[in-house]
Amino acid sequence: MQIYLPIAEISMNVFLVLGMGAIVGLLSGMFGVGGGFLITPLLIFVGVPPAVAVATGANLIVGSSVSGVAAHWRRGMVDVKMGTVLLVGGVAGTGVGIWVFQLLQGIGQVDLMIYVLYVVFLGAVGVLMLYESGRAILRRRAGRPVRRPSRHGLAHKLPLQMRFRKSRLYVSIIPPLVIGFGVGALASAMGIGGGFVMVPAMIYLIGMPTSVVVGTSLFQIIFVSASASMLHSINTQAVDVVLALLLLLGAVVGAQFGARIGAKMQGEQLRAAMGLVVLAVGLGLFFELVARPGDLYEIAVLEE
Amino acid sequence: MAVVRAVLLLILACQAGPAFAERLVTDISERQIAITSNFKGTTLLIFGAVQQGRVFEGGLADNDIVIVVRGPARDMVVRKKERVAGIWVNADSVTFSGVPGYYAVASNRPLKDIASPELLDRVGIGLEHLSLKVKETKVPEAAIPAFREAIIRQQKNAFLFLSAERGVSLLAQTLFRANLMFPANVPVGDYRVEAYLLKDGRIVSAQSSPLSINKSGIERSLYILAHEAAYLYGLIAVALAVLAGWIAGLVFRKR
Numbered sequence: 001m002q003i004y005l006p007i008a009e010i011s012m013n014v015f016l017v018l019g020m021g022a023i024v025g026l027l028s029g030m031f032g033v034g035g036g037f038l039i040t041p042l043l044i045f046v047g048v049p050p051a052v053a054v055a056t057g058a059n060l061i062v063g064s065s066v067s068g069v070a071a072h073w074r075r076g077m078v079d080v081k082m083g084t085v086l087l088v089g090g091v092a093g094t095g096v097g098i099w100v101f102q103l104l105q106g107i108g109q110v111d112l113m114i115y116v117l118y119v120v121f122l123g124a125v126g127v128l129m130l131y132e133s134g135r136a137i138l139r140r141r142a143g144r145p146v147r148r149p150s151r152h153g154l155a156h157k158l159p160l161q162m163r164f165r166k167s168r169l170y171v172s173i174i175p176p177l178v179i180g181f182g183v184g185a186l187a188s189a190m191g192i193g194g195g196f197v198m199v200p201a202m203i204y205l206i207g208m209p210t211s212v213v214v215g216t217s218l219f220q221i222i223f224v225s226a227s228a229s230m231l232h233s234i235n236t237q238a239v240d241v242v243l244a245l246l247l248l249l250g251a252v253v254g255a256q257f258g259a260r261i262g263a264k265m266q267g268e269q270l271r272a273a274m275g276l277v278v279l280a281v282g283l284g285l286f287f288e289l290v291a292r293p294g295d296l297y298e299i300a301v302l303e304e
Numbered sequence: 305m306a307v308v309r310a311v312l313l314l315i316l317a318c319q320a321g322p323a324f325a326e327r328l329v330t331d332i333s334e335r336q337i338a339i340t341s342n343f344k345g346t347t348l349l350i351f352g353a354v355q356q357g358r359v360f361e362g363g364l365a366d367n368d369i370v371i372v373v374r375g376p377a378r379d380m381v382v383r384k385k386e387r388v389a390g391i392w393v394n395a396d397s398v399t400f401s402g403v404p405g406y407y408a409v410a411s412n413r414p415l416k417d418i419a420s421p422e423l424l425d426r427v428g429i430g431l432e433h434l435s436l437k438v439k440e441t442k443v444p445e446a447a448i449p450a451f452r453e454a455i456i457r458q459q460k461n462a463f464l465f466l467s468a469e470r471g472v473s474l475l476a477q478t479l480f481r482a483n484l485m486f487p488a489n490v491p492v493g494d495y496r497v498e499a500y501l502l503k504d505g506r507i508v509s510a511q512s513s514p515l516s517i518n519k520s521g522i523e524r525s526l527y528i529l530a531h532e533a534a535y536l537y538g539l540i541a542v543a544l545a546v547l548a549g550w551i552a553g554l555v556f557r558k559r
Contacts (some may be wrong), residue, residue, distance in 0.1 A: 001439040002342065002344050002488070003341055003342065004339060004340065004341050004342065004343045004488065004523060006519060006522075006523040006524075006526045006527045006530075007526070007527065007530055009488045009489060009491075010488065010494075011343060011344060011345075011488035011489065027451075059495075059545050060540050060545070061540065062542055062545035062546060062549070063544075063545035063546065063549040064549065065550035066545070066546050066548075066549025066550055066553070066554040067548075067550075067553050069553075070549070070550065070552070070554075070556075071553065072557070077533070090409060093475025105534070109393070109394060111394075112391075114392050116391070117334070128435045157305075182404040185354070190517075201317050201343045215445075224544075225544070226542045226545075228356075228541050229538065229541060229545070230538040230539070231535050231538075233530070233535075233537050233538025234534045234535060234542055236536055237530050237531050237534055239530070239537070239538065240540050241526060241537075241540070241541045241544060242341075242523075242526065244541065244544075244545060245544060245545075247549065248545060248548045248549070249548070252548055252551075252552030252553075253552060254551075255549075255552070256552060257444065262503055277540075289391050289392065290390055290391060290392070292392070293385055293392055295382070295454070295457070295458065296384055296385045297382055297450070297451065297454030297457075297458070298382055298384075298385065298394065299381070299382050299454060299455055299459070300380065300381050301379070301380055301405070301457050301491075302378065302379050302380060302381055302399065
């Protein structure tokens with residue numbers, strides 16, 4: 001069954017779209033990532049114009065993270081206070097990201113930037129998470145106690161300390177603000193919520209427990225991706241609501257199942273699984289970047 | 305049959321009277337193509353007849369019919385990828401103006417047998433004879449053809465450039481018809497359907513009719529909303545996403 005997408009201006013199979021949404025939703029609920037790092041490349045792969053894939057991805061993440069948060073909220077696993085601090089930085093970062101996106105769109109390098117950002121971040125995050133969680137799993141097997149990573153990092157030394165009860169932390173709000181800003185900028189430029197960067201940052205840089213990280217990450221992603229979606233609608237007019245709604249239909253269902261699976265896993269197992277997924281996507285994109293393209297020429301319509 | 309025809313033509317040609325040449329009468333099956341949510345592409349039937357005239361400009365030569373459909377012209381940029389530090393990046397680019405978003409040509413026999421390359425170039429009949437003007441580039445002249453070919457190759461792959469050498473069926477030198485395909489990703493806008501009658505390599509008669517392809521229904525409304533009320537569209541998009549996520553949360557809690 002085909003459906004014509006009014007903004008993407010292509011016709012796509014409904015079940016293919018629903019299926020892609022479901023996969024993204026599953027990851028979203030499990031790991032606290034919006035799933036944008038996966039959906040944007042997937043959409044580009046099936047023929048959606050890159051600008052539409054990025055903007056529509058942002059819109060999709062709004063819905064999938066609302067669905068994910070709902071599941072985590074019921075278990076009391078959302079640190080609203082920390083989420084809000086991250087958010088303040090995130091909203092400021094979004095504006096910068098959109099500006100960079102438009103700048104690069106003008107000189108025809110936006111696709112390259114998206115690819116390189118993906119490969120660098122997915123690769124780095126994937127390797128780090130696998131390394132750390134692998135060590136934690138081995139340590140647990142050996143019967144030694146598992147330490148929470150980075151208990152006394154930078155966040156404990158800087159000024160403006162604040163208590164975050166849900167996360168059992170008393171830390172400076174400067175690192176969360178900076179992290180929020182960086183992730184917000186990245187998110188809007190790449191059409192993602194930034195969860196796959198935010199989650200490891202919260203675990204390793206701020207030192208939050210994995211159980212709270214997922215819900216809190218999703219909580220702040222709702223707002224970051226909503227503002228990215230808004231800004232894309234206004235500036236690039238590339239949000240395809242028909243495509244976004246179909247993806248959402250699959251994603252919201254997937255997110256509920258993901259949250260259930262995630263709740264049954266141990267923190268380090270969850271981090272190892274996420275590290276694997278992130279690394280796999282990063283490697284796939286890396287090969288696309290270095291492999292000789294089928295056609296060396298690329299054509300595009302210049303919009304007035 | 306051919307002999308009878310020749311004799312008939314001879315008789316007609318010898319008749320005195322006001323001189324009028326042969327001309328084309330054509331029509332198309334649809335003047336408007338509406339793109340709706342289940343649009344999977346469509347075909348357009350172009351048909352017509354050669355009206356016999358008193359004067360035979362091409363003498364006793366056979367009729368040739370060529371049909372050309374041109375989509376809205378746009379500027380198009382072609383970028384060439386080059387390997388820089390191991391990665392493939394966009395390097396040289398050429399901007400062409402007046403590239404039709406859709407172009408189809410159909411004829412009753414190969415174009416090279418119908419008319420000279422000069423004529424085809426002048427009228428813009430055939431994929432190799434399309435005039436794509438370079439608007440902006442830093443690429444040397446000698447490298448331009450490769451960029452031009454890239455447009456034609458990729459538009460052909462996307463079924464947006466079509467060429468059917470025997471796509472026109474011509475019956476008894478008079479009645480003709482052709483079916484042209486429009487894919488689902490056909491650009492919207494104003495099209496022109498052109499029909500040419502050629503004899504002995506010369507254009508004897510030409511006809512042109514407009515064709516409009518547009519989104520309709522909800523697709524059209526959404527597209528207009530997205531472009532003309534971007535704030536409202538953005539708000540609606542976000543609200544829909546939140547609502548969908550929230551409803552899913554509720555549904556799953558009850559289970």
